[in-house]
Structures are given as C-alpha cells and as structure tokens.
Amino acid sequence: MRPGRRHLLLSLAAGALFVVALALGDQFLDSFQLRVSSLCAIYVVLALSLNLVNGFTGLFSLGHAGFMAVGAYTCALLTMTPEQKEMNFFLAPVVPWLAHLSIPFLPALVAAGLVAALIGFLVGAPALRLKDDYLAIATLGFAEIIRVVLTNTQTLTNGALGLKGLPMYATTWVVWPCAALSVAFMVFLTRSSYGRAMKAVRDDEIAAGAMGVDVFRVKVVSFTVSSFMAGVGGALLGHLLTTIDPKMFTFMLTFNILLVVVLGGIGSITGSVIAAIGVTILMEVLRFLDGPLNFGLFETEARPGLRMVVFSLLLMAVVLFRQRGLMGNREFSWSMFSRAGLARREDGRA
Amino acid sequence: MLRTENVTMKFGGLTAVSELSLEIGKNEIVGLIGPNGAGKTTAFNCITGVNAPTSGKVIFQGEEITGLPRHQVTRRGIARTFQNIRLFRELSVLENVLVGCHLQLRANLFEATLHLPGYRRRDREARAFAMSLLEEVGLAADAGEPAVSLPYGKQRRLEIARALATRPSLLLLDEPAAGMNPQESVELMHFIRRIRDQFGLSILLIEHHMQFVMGICQKLWVLEYGVTIARGDPAAIRRDPKVIEAYLGVE
Numbered sequence: 257m258r259p260g261r262r263h264l265l266l267s268l269a270a271g272a273l274f275v276v277a278l279a280l281g282d283q284f285l286d287s288f289q290l291r292v293s294s295l296c297a298i299y300v301v302l303a304l305s306l307n308l309v310n311g312f313t314g315l316f317s318l319g320h321a322g323f324m325a326v327g328a329y330t331c332a333l334l335t336m337t338p339e340q341k342e343m344n345f346f347l348a349p350v351v352p353w354l355a356h357l358s359i360p361f362l363p364a365l366v367a368a369g370l371v372a373a374l375i376g377f378l379v380g381a382p383a384l385r386l387k388d389d390y391l392a393i394a395t396l397g398f399a400e401i402i403r404v405v406l407t408n409t410q411t412l413t414n415g416a417l418g419l420k421g422l423p424m425y426a427t428t429w430v431v432w433p434c435a436a437l438s439v440a441f442m443v444f445l446t447r448s449s450y451g452r453a454m455k456a457v458r459d460d461e462i463a464a465g466a467m468g469v470d471v472f473r474v475k476v477v478s479f480t481v482s483s484f485m486a487g488v489g490g491a492l493l494g495h496l497l498t499t500i501d502p503k504m505f506t507f508m509l510t511f512n513i514l515l516v517v518v519l520g521g522i523g524s525i526t527g528s529v530i531a532a533i534g535v536t537i538l539m540e541v542l543r544f545l546d547g548p549l550n551f552g553l554f555e556t557e558a559r560p561g562l563r564m565v566v567f568s569l570l571l572m573a574v575v576l577f578r579q580r581g582l583m584g585n586r587e588f589s590w591s592m593f594s595r596a597g598l599a600r601r602e603d604g605r606a
Numbered sequence: 607m608l609r610t611e612n613v614t615m616k617f618g619g620l621t622a623v624s625e626l627s628l629e630i631g632k633n634e635i636v637g638l639i640g641p642n643g644a645g646k647t648t649a650f651n652c653i654t655g656v657n658a659p660t661s662g663k664v665i666f667q668g669e670e671i672t673g674l675p676r677h678q679v680t681r682r683g684i685a686r687t688f689q690n691i692r693l694f695r696e697l698s699v700l701e702n703v704l705v706g707c708h709l710q711l712r713a714n715l716f717e718a719t720l721h722l723p724g725y726r727r728r729d730r731e732a733r734a735f736a737m738s739l740l741e742e743v744g745l746a747a748d749a750g751e752p753a754v755s756l757p758y759g760k761q762r763r764l765e766i767a768r769a770l771a772t773r774p775s776l777l778l779l780d781e782p783a784a785g786m787n788p789q790e791s792v793e794l795m796h797f798i799r800r801i802r803d804q805f806g807l808s809i810l811l812i813e814h815h816m817q818f819v820m821g822i823c824q825k826l827w828v829l830e831y832g833v834t835i836a837r838g839d840p841a842a843i844r845r846d847p848k849v850i851e852a853y854l855g856v857e
Contacts, residue, residue, distance in 0.1 A: 445718070445719045448721065450718040450719065456708075459693075465655070466692075467708060467771075
C-alpha cells in the first residue's frame, strides 16, 4: 500500500476512534468531567487562534481576551430569550432592538465570530503597523478598552453585572466538532500558499515583501481570522459556564492561552492541541493545591492560586530547557511512527 | 528598462544616495560599485521599495514606481537578493522558492485553505516550476532540507532561485559573490550569464570582487559617499583616476 493511502486510512480510523471516544465519554463521564472535556475543546480552539497570529505569522499579540469577550457577549445577547434579558437587565433596560431578538445557537455562534473578526480587523488595521513588543502593548491596550467599554455600556451588556443564565449550549457535540474544525482549518491553511506566505512574513518581512507577498494584508487577514476563532471560542466558553461578566476577560485569560501556546510549541498545531488538553486537565487535577494541604505532621492553610505556581515552574522549565516548547514547530504525522521504527512491519521487513 | 532620475535618499542629516541617475537596458548586466558605505544597498532599497527615496524618480518599463510598496514593485517584475542573506529560515528549500511563486498562485485565503481545483492546479504548476528552478541552481537534491541548514554558497544560490520564482524581468543582486572563492565566483559568472539568456533578464549587481565585476558587467556606475563619481564601460572605469583614487587603489 502506498504510504499516502495508508496514512489516509490511519487518519480515518483515528477520526472514527475519536468520534467513538466522544460518544462513550458523553455517555459515561460525570457532569464535572464532561465540563473539563468541553473546556479542553474550547482551549484547543483558543490556543490555535492565538498560535495563528503568534506562531505562524509572528505577530506578538496579547489582545485575545478582548476578542473572546466580544464573541461571548454577541452570542449570549443573540441567544438569550426576551424573558432572560428582562431578568438580567434590572438596573437599566436593554436597548429595544435587542430586547426581543433571540436566534438559535449555531447562527449566533457564527455571528459571534464575525463580530469579533470585525473588531479584530478594526483593531488590527492600525495596530499592525507596529511590531514586536509595541504591537503586544497596543493589542493589550485594545483588549482592555474592549473590557472597559463592556463594563460601561449598561443597556447593551448589563455592565459589570454581567449576563447570567445563558443556555448551556456548549455540549460535547458542539465544542469538539468546533475544535476538530479548527484543527482541520489550521492544517489546511498552514499547508497552503497562504499559510506559506504567513510563515514567510514571520521569518523575514522584508524578504517576503520582495517575493511579492503583500505583508500588511497577510498580517491583517491572519489577525482577523484569529479574532474570528477567538470570538467563537469566547462564545463557547460563555455558553459552557452559562454566565459571563467583563472581569472574566482580563489579561489573565490571554495569559492562560499564551501559556498553552508556548508550552505546546509556537508554530505547532499538534503542540497547541496537546498542551490545550494537558494544561486544562492539569488545572483541574491540581485544584487540591489551592485548598489546605495535609502533610501528616502539619497542615497548611488554604492558599488560593497555589496551583498556578506549578504552571509558572513549568513555564520556567520550558524556557530553561526546551525553549521551543513541547513540539517546537514540528507537527504530528503518521510517518513519525515509521521513522521511529514502530511501523517496521508495514515496511515489510518483519 | 529601468531608469532612475536624480534619486536622492536622506536619513536625517546624512545623504546616503545623492542624485543617482542609473540606466539599465534590456538584457544588460550593469554593476554598481564603490567603497563600503557608498550607498549602493540604499540605492537598491530605493528601487525595490524598501525605502521611498527623498526625491527623484524610479521609472521601470516606462512606468513610475517611485515609493511603491515592496510587493507592488515585485509584481511589476523587479526581484532582488540581499547582501545579508534573508531566507525564510524555518521553511524548507522548496518552500522558500514556492513563496516566490506566491504571485503566480493568485490565491485568496479561502481558495487556498479549501484547496479548490483551480488552486490545486496552480499549486502543482508552481511546484514543478520551483523544482525546475532548484535544478537550475543545483539544489534539487536539497529541496526538502530546512533552508538554514544549507551551507553559505548554497544559501546564496537559493536566494537567486527564489528571486527567479517571481518571474522578474529585472534582477538585482546584492553582492552575489561575497564569501566565494575564485573558482566559485567564476562559476557564478557563467551562471548569471546563463540565467540572463534563459530568462531574458536585465541584471543590476553590487559587487566588490573586481575581477568578477569587470568580467561580467557591460556598464558600471561608481559611487562614493552617495555621489556618482564615474560611469561607463569597465575598461574606461579601470583607467578613471577618480575611481582609482577612491576605490580601486593605485596600481
């Protein structure tokens, strides 16, 4: 069998296995585990979207929480029923044109992405003239502006009170297909000429321009697409937690996603997926660290936030010993196994 | 083909290039020489849109291209290489050349991502073209290697292949023979002549290697402190007292 065909079959088998695993998980996991699983999928979407700008296009952007907030609010306001809106907006009534608007979840999810993409475009078009740390500061600033605007538009977003009682739409069969779609999109994009142009811009802007690549346009497109994905991720997160407020979308959220991208490997889709799942699970597994710790002889007080120290240590270890993260910029492929000698039988030698 | 009219480039108080008026005809190989810091690379940058000149005009094939963005200049048929090699480090040798084919692929984000049939056909053509260029420069065997892993001489040739991939009519080479031994630079000379004939190119090059310049160029411009101190055919330049004093040294 040709390797190409064999790999295709292997991929199809892996895909089928993945669907079966989802079905089994959906059936047998308890609600807490399911929540963690959904959170994993959402982090995959978010990590990939940040990796698109930071890893593949080489733009140091820290504005992700802002675009997630835009997506989360858009989707929430579009899906909530008029009664829910009335209950939420008790300080000041919601703007009339939104009061009776209520659409199904999937179109609202797409709308969330589109609005986030629009904001991303409006932010990116001026900010992408900057480079490196200047761009990071500018995007960070824009994200904060978005948050402040959300806090202060009482009749549109319910301000600091946030929105409560969103319908729990982010089920396994919504979030994991979104994650799979994001992975597929990124794989096809990075293998295409457009993805190549992005990597060229990352490696050398001047040379990319000299090759006829419209550097600024590539940057804006990358930033806009990434905002779309961040908006979708934010919307999914909102509908998983069923409550959103502006305080959720601070820099800390961007930092968490950045952590995933750096640990997984900047510029690796595989790395982002593995790290998104690993970090999300670890965040929950290590939750006991935040409570009182019993060492047998003595007991410590509860120290909320102690588990984050583990991630700080992990990040330091990566910076010291494995600068390029788990995967570097390499990707998973089936031939990895044959190279490692695990698939010797298929080569017909055994 | 290419004409610059009194191109001047000032960086603050420093005039890097002053009133440069170049002229390159079809299929000509023209050299730009001068001591370090004479403004040769700045002149290249003004032509290719890396810097917009402070004053003066750049005219290419009868059309003014002064101050156009880099990719627009390339789109009109001017390609270049860089003095301090600028390859796409993390891409493979083949991918580097494919980036040069970007213009021919004419794909937008969705066409490319979805691998639509039109895109696939153009992608196949681009790959075949890129491979033929790699064969041309003797790098076909290294197609899958990461660009950074190539030795210096091969990196230079890869840069030329990448520039050719944009299907230029004018090729600008910034010190193509830098770091090459005499044997290699002779080979490079033949190579440059060959690609000129094969692709119908005009070539403008910067080079310090005098044997190389004299051997290949039909016309020379000599810069010193941004000012054109001489122009003409190699034989005349070699005898020009001003050039000898500024650059070549007394024999």
